[in-house]
Amino acid sequence: xxxxxxxxxxxxxxxxxxxxxxxxxxxxxxxxxxxxxxxxxxxxxxxxxxxxxxxxxxxxxxxxxxxxxxxxxxxxxxxxxxxxxxxxxxxxxxxxxxxxxxxxxxxxxxxx
Amino acid sequence: xxxxxxxxxxxxxxxxxxxxxxxxxxxxxxxxxxxxxxxxxxxxxxxxxxxxxxxxxxxxxxxxxxxxxxxxxxxxxxxxxxxxxxxxxxxxxxxxxxxxxxxxxxxxxxxxxxx
Numbered sequence: 480x481x482x483x484x485x486x487x488x489x490x491x492x493x494x495x496x497x498x499x500x501x502x503x504x505x506x507x508x509x510x511x512x513x514x515x516x517x518x519x520x521x522x523x524x525x526x527x528x529x530x531x532x533x534x535x536x537x538x539x540x541x542x543x544x545x546x547x548x549x550x551x552x553x554x555x556x557x558x559x560x561x562x563x564x565x566x567x568x569x570x571x572x573x574x575x576x577x578x579x580x581x582x583x584x585x586x587x588x589x590x591x
Numbered sequence: 592x593x594x595x596x597x598x599x600x601x602x603x604x605x606x607x608x609x610x611x612x613x614x615x616x617x618x619x620x621x622x623x624x625x626x627x628x629x630x631x632x633x634x635x636x637x638x639x640x641x642x643x644x645x646x647x648x649x650x651x652x653x654x655x656x657x658x659x660x661x662x663x664x665x666x667x668x669x670x671x672x673x674x675x676x677x678x679x680x681x682x683x684x685x686x687x688x689x690x691x692x693x694x695x696x697x698x699x700x701x702x703x704x705x706x
Contacts, residue, residue, distance in 0.1 A: 522634075582633055
């Protein structure tokens, strides 16, 4: 089964509100990354968080990682219509391969 | 833009055709990837090349044949495809492929339709 699963699958909020997306995974990881994808386009890297880190910030983005619960969250503060996109978490594994496994994503819609 | 380009952006091909997808990265990266993105499915890693050598083949059918002539270019040769191969094919690159886990830079993708 897939490594990362995002929750919720879809989220609709008003501009200015905060958006929180969650990612759960099954096996131990070294790193977790979040990506954004606008409709029908390639993915854009947002943040990489390592297993020994608990929180990272980048502009309006805040990512947390709880390795004991095997989960991560992405918070977008003061959302804008331009934040409308799908958001994916990607996890590697401590099993010796370096590939990342992506989840199915959360589709975020920010209403103006 | 991300520094990774893909051509063509859209491709319609019959099941008996042979076509190729092209990816080029202008970032000086050593690793390149092919992914398949189908509707309502997770992004699927197909192949990884590091320093022109294939390091991952994720049990991809032989009707998909990758080629990496140098660290900047990656091709995906397609032949005798099936309708279920219709998807968005994404190319990506990263500084390296290894334990330090570098971020990946994605191209815009090729939307493939197999008729």
